[in-house]
Amino acid sequence: MLLRNPAGQPAAQYAPNSEEAKQSSVQGLSVINAQACQWKLEITNAGAEPVTAELAPGIAGNPVTVVAKAEQPSEHGRIEVTGTVTDGGQPIGGVPVRHHISG
Structure with a gap:
């Protein structure tokens, strides 16, 4: 990592x-x-073997968090990535979250 x-x-x-x-x-x-x-x-x-990665970056003392999950590749090689941004546990909409997967 x-x-x-x-x-x-x-x-x-x-x-x-x-x-x-x-x-x-x-x-x-x-x-x-x-x-x-x-x-x-x-x-x-x-x-x-393929693995599932769950990520939860944050800043100590800051209530804003990001949780992302990258699933194992499908039989067609596709990987689903989902992400949620929250502030104090409440979802925030419209926040740009980018990801890049290379292999």
Whole structure:
């Protein structure tokens, strides 16, 4: 898992199949004094089997959260990605959420 800052530089990471990646099915990265802007999270599946990734990025002390889920590829190679932005648990509409899947 790799978190890139707005300049595209790695801000926090651990490698696929590393000890950190093997420790738990719930994993996280953190950054101190992160600037407000567009960040990029890259997830690499180094295994042979497809996986489902559920993401919930947030800012400590901020009630706004984003929850995204990328399903396993279908038999046709399609991946469904869904996302929800909430403020204090209430859904927010009209918020742009972008995703990019490469493989």
